[in-house]
Amino acid sequence: MVSPKTKKLLMKAAFYAAVIVVMLPTVFVFYWMVTLSLKPQVDATAYPPSFFWFSVTFKGYVDVFAKNPFLLYTWNSLVVATGCTLLALIIGLPCAYSIAHWRQSGLALVVLAARIIPGISYLIPWYILFRNLKMVDTYLALILTHLVVGLPIVIWVMIGFFEDIPPELREAAMIDGCNDYGAFLRVAVPLVKPGVVATGILSFIFSWNNFLFSVILAGRNTRTLPIAVFNMIGYEEINWGPLAAAATLITLPVVILTLVIQRHIVAGLTFGAVKG
């Protein structure tokens, strides 16, 4: 017979075994991405695959930069994601404040609709418009279109933050001689700074990850990282080192930023419907 103590220990071991088993696929894909990027060609395509023992090489990373203008693509992604995020914050924050403060729920619904409408239904008119204006392959076209992803996130997540500010604080600011604009800039925004950082990062990541809009509207000069990597697939079919290296390089900033704001991710992904 097993003693109650042993039984408890066994239960605990079984529990942790279960946790490891369910988390294994998540970890494995990232592990495989990073190890493939460090393997020489022989090890990358070895069968059976080498899981732990392989010689490490940085040739994949060197190739990515040597054979592609990867720095330009990184710069493009940075410019577009930063531009989109700043613009989304500048016009989204006052709007979120206004929705929270004056209860403009109709406006909130319009913004929510942007989350439901398939992105591709914006893309056809944009393409025709930007083509006529000779604006395809410009940062401005990419920043404006990425705003469709960034702006709703900023507005919806920030509504929750602004609603959490006690109304007395705003009243106190008004008595001290602030008008609505002063109350917004000097009282409300400083109070929701953590939210601004979180939504800013969320908007940055969604713009950084965007594929659909950039694949049509980015050209030779403004090509962003996801498009660059997609174009590498064709002629690098079996040369896996650089492919995995490029995938790792794109994912790394996202992982770091995600870790910074992990408490707010679920709220961001569900438009504030679920507080993680």
Place this chain on the structure above:
Amino acid sequence: MAEQSSAARPVSEVGTGGAGLWFSRFTHQNARFIFPAPAIIAVAVIIVYPVIYTGWMSLQEWFASSLTLPKFIGVANYEKILTGDPRFREAFFRTIWFTLVAVSIETALGVGMALLFNREFWGRGLVRTLSILPMMATPTAISLVFVMMYHPTLGVMNYLVSLLGLSPFKWTYSSASALYAIALVDVWEWTPLITLIALAGLAALPKEPYESAKIDGATPFQCFYLITLPLLRPTLVVAILFRAIDALKTFDIIFVMTQGGPSNASETINILLFNQAFSYFNMGYASSMAVALFAIVMGASLILMKVRRVGW
């Protein structure tokens, strides 16, 4: 008269000063419209205008590659979608099937994992952090990794499958399995969302029903089926709603991994319409498909929102 009234005014209101005061009074009284104004303008330009334009374009016949102007053809594009285009019909059922398969697996796994994680244990924070990463990682990069893992002869997936004693698959390289291989990527990416939402829901459940059920001698399974699941339903519906909306619109992972192939086996409405618009430049017909896809997504949302209110 004019002289008199201007003399009666304070100095500051004369000339530009007057306009300045009027302006500050105006901005003060209309703050509730001025605050959201930039966002409203942005939404009008980048969201409302394109949507209306797409609706209008769906009534035209126009190839963006040709020099002829759009020709108004009424609802002919919609007639073609509904009756005359077997490829659209296949893409429609494929989209629905993909969504059903992916979202139901995600829901089952996600709830299961939430039940497993719904306790205090060492490493809970780490599990949470790891769960977030697949959702945020760049889909293009993840698709690329899966392209390499799915390779029929050199990929690691077939090795793992062989360890389980199964015969190898062709994954995205065969029309029989491509859609499921892509659904598996979606499951990998998005099961954590259901888990995290369900965990938030579980944390908010009341304790009393479980205590009285325990006194009544209910088994753990009965507790789950008769208490947890009904109480969790509103939360789960929200989670499924978000997943269904996005799964119907899935684009990145399909386009990067198969571009709808092999032989259209993974061509969902989104992929079909993207190719109509940007490979064939058939803008009118593609626009009508975009409207149809929007209608499908809206329909699914409304059905799910209704499920939230009525019983199972």
